[in-house]
Structure formats: C-alpha cells, structure tokens
Amino acid sequence: MNLLGLYNYWVFAVLLMIGFYAVVAKTNLVKKLMGLSLFQAAVFLLYITMGKITGGTAPILQKGVSDAVFSNPLPQVLILTAIVVGISTTALGLGIVVRIQEEYGSIDEKDIQEIDRR
Amino acid sequence: MTVLFGVFLLTLAVITALAVVHTRNLVVAVMLLGIFSLLLAINFFLSDAADVALTEAAVGAGISTVLFLGALAFTSDREHRRSGRRWLSLLVVVSTTMVLIYATFDKPRFGDPEAPVLKHIGPWYLEETPKYIDIPNVVTAVLGSYRGYDTLGEVFVVFTAGIGVLFLFSSGGPRSRSNRRQEAPGNQVGLGDEQLLVVVGRLLVPFILLFGLYVQFHGEYGPGGGFQAGALIAAALILYTLVEGQQRALEALSKRALRWLMVGGALLYGAVGLAGMLMGSNFLDYSVLADDPVVGQKLGIILIEAGVGMTVCGVLLTIFHAFVSRGRIR
Numbered sequence: 001m002n003l004l005g006l007y008n009y010w011v012f013a014v015l016l017m018i019g020f021y022a023v024v025a026k027t028n029l030v031k032k033l034m035g036l037s038l039f040q041a042a043v044f045l046l047y048i049t050m051g052k053i054t055g056g057t058a059p060i061l062q063k064g065v066s067d068a069v070f071s072n073p074l075p076q077v078l079i080l081t082a083i084v085v086g087i088s089t090t091a092l093g094l095g096i097v098v099r100i101q102e103e104y105g106s107i108d109e110k111d112i113q114e115i116d117r118r
Numbered sequence: 119m120t121v122l123f124g125v126f127l128l129t130l131a132v133i134t135a136l137a138v139v140h141t142r143n144l145v146v147a148v149m150l151l152g153i154f155s156l157l158l159a160i161n162f163f164l165s166d167a168a169d170v171a172l173t174e175a176a177v178g179a180g181i182s183t184v185l186f187l188g189a190l191a192f193t194s195d196r197e198h199r200r201s202g203r204r205w206l207s208l209l210v211v212v213s214t215t216m217v218l219i220y221a222t223f224d225k226p227r228f229g230d231p232e233a234p235v236l237k238h239i240g241p242w243y244l245e246e247t248p249k250y251i252d253i254p255n256v257v258t259a260v261l262g263s264y265r266g267y268d269t270l271g272e273v274f275v276v277f278t279a280g281i282g283v284l285f286l287f288s289s290g291g292p293r294s295r296s297n298r299r300q301e302a303p304g305n306q307v308g309l310g311d312e313q314l315l316v317v318v319g320r321l322l323v324p325f326i327l328l329f330g331l332y333v334q335f336h337g338e339y340g341p342g343g344g345f346q347a348g349a350l351i352a353a354a355l356i357l358y359t360l361v362e363g364q365q366r367a368l369e370a371l372s373k374r375a376l377r378w379l380m381v382g383g384a385l386l387y388g389a390v391g392l393a394g395m396l397m398g399s400n401f402l403d404y405s406v407l408a409d410d411p412v413v414g415q416k417l418g419i420i421l422i423e424a425g426v427g428m429t430v431c432g433v434l435l436t437i438f439h440a441f442v443s444r445g446r447i448r
Contacts, residue, residue, distance in 0.1 A: 002227065006225065009222035010222060012218075019135070020211055026197070031144070045158065050235045051167065053229055053231050060339075072236050073243055077268075080346075083178070087434070090182065090185065091437045094185055102192070107194075
C-alpha cells in the first residue's frame with residue numbers, strides 16, 4: 001500500500017517521458033504536437049495528484065456540512081485554466097503545421113530541412 | 119477500491135499513450151489521444167477534481183480531436199517510417215524516467231493529509247471563502263476572485279492564440295482550393311448523406327447547448343464555469359457545423375460575431391477589473407462593485423465568468439472555422 005501511494009507519480013514520470021520521446025525522436029510535426037499534449041497531460045496529472053486528500057471530496061462547500069474533508073482547490077484551478085490554454089496553443093501549433101504543409105508540401109522535419117538546404 | 123480503480127485507469131492511460139507514439143497511422147493516433155484524455159478525465163474525477171475532469175473531457179476528448187483531424191485533412195495521415203537519433207532519444211528518456219521515479223520516493227504518499235502542499239494556502243481558501251465570497255464552489259472562487267489576475271492572463275493567452283491562427287491563415291491558400299470553395303459553398307463540411315448521424319446529431323445539439331449554459335451559470339454552485347462552458351458550447355456548435363454544413367453554421371453565428379465574442383469576452387473581463395479601480399479599490403477587486411462586499415464579489419465573479427466563457431467559445435470556434443474555410447475537411 002505504501003508503494004501504491006506513489007503509483008500516480010510513476011505514471012506522471014512515464015507519461016512525461018513518453019511525450020518527450022515523441023517530441024524529440026519523431027520527425028512528423030503532428031506527432032510532435034501529440035507528444036506535447038501527452039507531456040502537458042502528465043503535468044496535469046502531477047498537480048491533481050498533489051491536491052488529493054484521502055477521504056476528501058470535491059471542494060464544493062455545502063451548508064450544514066461541517067465535518068467534510070475537501071481536497072486542495074488551488075492545483076485544480078491552475079490545471080483547469082492550463083487545459084484550455086493548452087488546447088489554444090495546440091491549435092496555434094496545428095495552424096503553423098498546416099501553413100508548413102502548404103509551403104513545403106510535407107510535414108516531416110527531414111523533408112523540410114532538405115528543402116531549406118537547397 | 120477507488121485507489122485500485124485509479125491505478126487501473128492510469129495503467130490504461132500509459133498503454134494508450136504508448137500506442138499514440140507507436141502507431142504510424144495519424145488518424146488512429148488522434149482517436150487514441152481522445153481515449154487517453156477521457157481516461158485521464160475519469161482519473162481526475164476520482165481525485166476530487168470535478169471541474170478539471172469536466173474541462174478535460176470537453177477539451178481533450180472533444181475539441182482537441184476535431185482540431186487534430188482538421189489539421190490532418192490538409193496533410194497526410196501516414197507517418198514516414200524514419201526517426202532521427204532514436205537510440206540517443208531513448209537513452210535520454212529512459213534515464214530521465216529513472217531519475218524522476220527515484221525522486222518520487224521522497225514525495226508524500228497519494229492522498230496523505232500531512233503533505234506540505236496541502237498545508238499552505240489551500241485550507242485558508244476553504245475556510246475563508248464562505249466569509250468573503252460566499253459561493254459554494256471554492257474552485258470558482260479561487261479562479262475568479264483570489265487568483266483573478268492569473269485567469270485574466272490565461273484569457274489573454276487564449277485570445278492571443280485565436281489571433282495567431284487568424285494571422286497564420288490570413289494569407290490566401292493555394293488558388294485552386296479557393297476556386298473550389300466558391301463553386302460549392304457549404305458542401306465542404308457536413309455529414310451529408312449519413313442520415314443516422316445527422317438525425318442523432320441534430321437531436322444532441324440543443325441538449326449540449328443547454329448543458330453548456332447550465333455549466334456556465336451554475337458554476338458558482340457546482341462544478342463548472344466559463345472555461346468548461348465555453349468549451350462545451352463550442353463543441354455543440356462544432357457538431358452543428360458537422361451536421362448542417364459550414365454555411366448554415368455561419369448564418370447562425372457569423373465569423374464577425376465570433377470575433378466580437380472573443381474580443382468582447384476579454385474586454386468584459388478587463389472592464390470589470392477597471393470598474394473596481396474606478397470605484398476606488400484595486401484592479402480586479404470586486405468588493406466595491408456593490409454596497410455589500412460579498413454581493414460585489416458574487417457579481418464580479420458572474421461577470422468575469424461570462425467574459426471567460428465568451429472568449430473561450432469565440433476563440434475555439436474561430437479556430438475551427440479558420441481550419442474549415444482553409445481547406446477540404448469533409
């Protein structure tokens with residue numbers, strides 16, 4: 001049970017690095033953006049994990065209930081906004097990818113570098 | 119039991135993430151990414167983050183999938199079988215994972231009430247919110263009031279991303295494409311002959327819209343708020359576009375209106391902040407907006423949440439329509 005309590009953090013580390021691998025090793029630009037999404041999602045998981053309290057509940061207060069334990073609202077606020085900002089930046093990235101496709105006819109990093117060298 | 123369910127979900131999420139990176143078919147990868155988001159959303163819900171789960175489900179599994187597919191419509195959906203410096207990357211990634219996992223042994227266990235992160239300002243928010251703001255959802259209180267500067271910044275980032283996409287697509291695309299668009303307006307997007315999907319889609323749209331509005335205006339009392347509602351309403355209107363075609367969607371809500379929506383939301387947020395200054399307090403201090411400071415806080419939060427919802431919805435739809443108008447999404 002003691003080690004199981006670290007499982008979320010291990011998943012965070014693994015997901016973070018899966019995303020990072022896609023960003024550095026893949027040459028397809030859309031795949032890189034997907035890797036970036038995975039990387040982001042790993043960070044979301046880390047924050048939400050840290051805010052959780054055993055036996056706690058969502059931080060929505062109820063009148064007349066005084067003995068409830070609430071999980072920490074702050075990490076949730078930070079991640080809530082980060083998710084929407086994340087999709088906006090991903091969309092911007094995809095917009096750049098589409099423009100690259102139109103100009104270069106490819107979204108593969110190697111092809112693009114080759115065309116640039118000519 | 120819940121912990122085991124969480125472990126199960128996270129294991130599935132890791133497998134899905136591996137599959138996303140492994141597969142060469144990018145459409146499959148997009149679908150897997152949607153499943154990954156959904157798994158993560160359920161896990162957030164288990165970790166008491168209802169607001170975050172709602173956002174992740176609407177954004178990650180809904181809008182993100184549509185945008186990725188939109189981009190793939192321009193490009194090839196196959197990935198070339200080659201990768202640069204694969205072994206070096208693998209070495210770096212594996213060793214970093216090892217270091218990160220080694221570091222976790224010093225972390226407090228999952229759900230430990232004694233963890234330092236839970237001892238700092240979180241309890242203060244939970245205790246003082248009834249006194250200063252008096253709305254049940256503490257997440258909304260922190261988002262709208264205590265950390266209003268942050269949220270204003272985030273709204274501007276979203277706004278900037280919308281402007282960025284418009285800017286990128288402002289130069290004309292290949293000519294043949296724009297000619298084709300003039301020949302057959304409105305036929306580019308839409309499920310067209312897929313009767314079953316069209317009928318079900320039509321039925322769903324009003325209910326998603328209604329739910330979006332509920333999430334917007336009930337955000338002070340339950341999970342929800344501007345970010346989630348903006349994403350949900352955008353998702354409903356994207357579904358409408360897919361069912362009815364872009365032309366009819368733009369008749370309902372023109373591109374011009376969408377731009378006003380995204381500008382207006384950001385301006386409304388900023389104006390509420392300035393109103394606080396004009397009435398003799400600090401920027402984004404809502405206490406002075408009404409005679410009773412608590413009522414003022416409530417009023418301020420409702421107004422800025424409306425602004426957030428407008429901007430998020432406007433930006434996401436503007437980006438979607440920018441992609442659709444550009445190319446040949448079907």
